[in-house]
Amino acid sequence: MKIILGLMILLNLFTTAQAKDKENRHLTQVSFDEYLVQINWVQNGVVPATTSSMTIIDKKSHRVIQTIPLGDNSLWIDSEVVASGSYLKMKDLDEDGHKDLWLYTNWGTGVHDHNVYRFNPKTKTFADRYKHNENDYGKGEWKTTVEKIDPKNDPLSVQTTDNKIRHLTQINFDEYLVQINWVNECTSSMTIIKKKSHFVYDGISTPAPNRVIQTIPLEEDTDNLHIDSGVLANGSYLKMKDLDEDGYKDLWLLTSWGSEVWHHKIYRFNPKKATFVYLKEVVEKVKH
Structure with missing residues (x-):
């Protein structure tokens, strides 16, 4: 007994x-044809909440296919791109027939930076990360550079599947x-x-x-x-x-x-x- x-x-x-959790948190969601992408925002100190992680959900099954940590970009919850919904998009990076995830990380006069998460059709996840930079270097002529991030040297390469x-x-x-x-x-x-x-x-x-x-x-x-x-x-x-x-x-x-x-x-x-x-x-x- x-x-x-x-x-x-x-x-x-x-x-x-x-x-108990005294951090400021938000959750925003962007809907695409096949996926819902939820961005989790956490405040660090006195600055507004910044991006913390990105959860990708299959719309048909409502299953989470992966969660991607986002520790190195500078999006704030009150950023203009967040209000307009332009901080996240899907388009084909390398014309392989699959749309990839593009997350804004930096922008300004003459510069646009994205983290691009390339879709892997074998694992059906967004695996490899690329840094995509567009810059006119003050000359009015835009140049694009694309750099693949080596996962061995990338602290953000750890992704959870669920x-x-x-x-x-x-x-x-x-x-x-x-x-x-x-x-x-x-x-x-x-x-x-x-x-x-x-x-x-x-x-x-x-x-x-x-x-x-x-x-x-x-x-x-x-x-x-x-x-x-x-x-x-x-x-x-x-x-x-x-x-x-x-x-x-x-x-x-x-x-x-x-x-x-x-x-x-x-x-x-x-x-x-x-x-x-x-x-x-x-x-x-x-x-x-």
Whole structure:
């Protein structure tokens, strides 16, 4: 009996553990004919969030085919090219009949730099990295140089492959964005992002990118939602309302439902830590 009780306590600790993350994060997504490419942005210090990694997803299967680290380029989340969507494109670098990924890394008057990730038809990944530079050297005559990066000397050559099916959905509340991460079509984690934040630079307070306040794991839940659940279509699987009339809105995550009752897991807001902590499960009667 003591062993069973101990295992139950350990399981509860795993399911309620939360990862705190004070970095500013964004996720942007560009859609191409066959792929969705998600760019993950992370703030480093006081500067706006810069590119951190690029996740490539097959649109038909929703499978992640690879994640590419992006540690050496200078894109900022508020860059003009990001606003216009021109920071990422697909076109054939060497006329081999396959479109490659072109990521802007530097631009200005008379210069355009890209990292080009060349498509490998054998592995069906974007493997080899090239530096593509266009420069007029102040003479008005553009010259192009293309340099293949040797993976042995490239710290960014490490790429992860992942055959799991992944989705990301996002619910917008007054003060928060809540992203639900789905793995193999079931809930995996919940990332809570503070919408209104500022950073101070040279004594000046400036609006900052959205800030992640915590990530809550959901993988160990027995009542995992499925990506094709009917409640996802109308966005009713997650809501914010005050459970105990303490003046703070709490997170209500739907876990199961029927014609008479709906079950929610309640993550109560803790004003001292400014995070959401799992409290209990609540059963609501359905009003007909």
